Amino acid sequence: MSKIAVSVVVITYGHEEFITTCLDSILNQITDFEFEVIVSNDQSPDTTDAVILNYLHQHPKAYKVKYFCQSKNLGMMPNFVFTLKQAQGKYIATLEGDDYWIDQYKLQKQYDYLSKNQDFTFVLGGNDALLSNGQYKIKEFSTWANRVYDVTMINEMSFHFSTFMFLKEAMKVDELLENSYAKDFSILFYALHQGKAFFIDSVFSVYRLHLNSNWSSKSKVKNLSWDFNELHFLIKRYGYSSALRKRFIHVGLDLYVALKGNRKEQLTVGLSILKNIRSLKHLLYFGKVIIRN
Numbered sequence: 050m051s052k053i054a055v056s057v058v059v060i061t062y063g064h065e066e067f068i069t070t071c072l073d074s075i076l077n078q079i080t081d082f083e084f085e086v087i088v089s090n091d092q093s094p095d096t097t098d099a100v101i102l103n104y105l106h107q108h109p110k111a112y113k114v115k116y117f118c119q120s121k122n123l124g125m126m127p128n129f130v131f132t133l134k135q136a137q138g139k140y141i142a143t144l145e146g147d148d149y150w151i152d153q154y155k156l157q158k159q160y161d162y163l164s165k166n167q168d169f170t171f172v173l174g175g176n177d178a179l180l181s182n183g184q185y186k187i188k189e190f191s192t193w194a195n196r197v198y199d200v201t202m203i204n205e206m207s208f209h210f211s212t213f214m215f216l217k218e219a220m221k222v223d224e225l226l227e228n229s230y231a232k233d234f235s236i237l238f239y240a241l242h243q244g245k246a247f248f249i250d251s252v253f254s255v256y257r258l259h260l261n262s263n264w265s266s267k268s269k270v271k272n273l274s275w276d277f278n279e280l281h282f283l284i285k286r287y288g289y290s291s292a293l294r295k296r297f298i299h300v301g302l303d304l305y306v307a308l309k310g311n312r313k314e315q316l317t318v319g320l321s322i323l324k325n326i327r328s329l330k331h332l333l334y335f336g337k338v339i340i341r342n
Contacts, residue, residue: 054082055156055214056136060128061146062091065100067257072101074149076110078156086114087135088146091128092121097146126231130222141217143236147257148211151177155253159214162247170219170244171237174253176209181258194250200241203292208237211254219243224286230279238283238293273304277318284325291327298322298331302338309342 057075061068075086090097098118105111115135123131133141140163142156152158152174159172175190193207210233221239225231240246280297287293301322308314319339326332 052083053085053137055080055084055140055142055160056138056217057084057086057142057144057156058129058132058136059086059088059144059146060091060125060132061088061093061097061101062122062125062128063093063095063097064146065093065095065097067147067149068097068100069104071144071146071149072104072108072114074151075144076108076113077153078150079153080157080160082157082160084113084142084156085137087132088114088116089128089132089135090116090118090146091123091125092119124229126225126229130225133217133220133222136217139217140214141220143213144211144254148254150211150254152251152253155251156214158249158251162249163214163216166247168244169247170216171240171246172214172249173208173212173246174249174251176212176254176256177252179255179257185255186258190248190252191250193248196248198241198246198248200238200290201292203238203241204296206237206246206248208233209254209256210236211256213237215240216243228279228282230275230282232275232279234276235279235283238287242287270304270307273300273307276300277304281321288325294325294327295331297325298335302335305338306342315342 059071078084088101090101101116105114105116119128140160142159144150162172163169175188175194177188178186180186190207198206213236215236219240220236225235228235277300280293280300283293284297301318305315305318308318322335326335
């Protein structure tokens with residue numbers, strides 16, 4: 050049996066400026082258990098590969114890292130699933146190559162909670178943001194901290210990929226691949242279908258907002274479209290979830306407003322929302338938004 054308790058999975062693409070900070074923040078973790086690091090470079094167009102190889106050649110803890118450089122670009126979620134399939138740990142911690150952890154006990158705190166609370170499949174915490182101009186954006190997370198969540202409360206949560214740790218066997222890997230729009234919400238959703246989540250009262254990470262980051266580089270319409278399609282897939286599989294329907298309706302209406310001026314796209318989105326409305330309250334809200342836009 051593997052002695053690895055936690056696998057830290059890192060997906061990276063075009064992160065030559067940031068990847069060493071990311072890896073330092075992982076290898077500087079203080080734990081009383083064994084952990085491994087799985088890094089998958091999704092055929093970066095820059096020198097990320099050379100930077101990682103040089104880093105591992107010099108770092109005394111390089112033995113903890115399994116590095117893969119893909120021969121072709123897989124895409125974000127297939128690359129993430131690839132790392133999951135390499136992981137030996139019972140628990141998975143996640144990070145992208147341009148983000149980093151700021152709490153040296155991040156892994157220990159999360160492992161302790163999950164190992165002592167077997168009915169929980171997911172733990173997370175707070176994160177700050179680093180803007181492209183070098184300024185920090187401190188996020189207030191006290192509203193969510195020290196709270197237990199189940200799948201019915203998923204819309205009440207604030208979350209970021211860089212703070213996740215979850216039970217590996219709770220993840221539906223095949224569905225992550227099947228849903229080409231899947232991202233962090235899907236990961237959280239699947240974990241909460243197998244157990245509960247806890248938001249630890251700690252700031253665990255810094256998320257960089259820069260031109261090449263996965264989401265800040267995309268327009269509002271593209272981000273909302275991605276969220277809408279991710280949720281649409283989940284609705285088809287798990288339509289019984291009222292929390293999921295509520296999120297789908299609200300994201301859909303935000304997208305409808307953002308598409309103002311494109312009546313054809315608005316009609317497609319509007320009809321999709323209408324098919325999933327199950328309450329008078331949501332129907333009235335839908336009508337108000339449609340009339341205004």
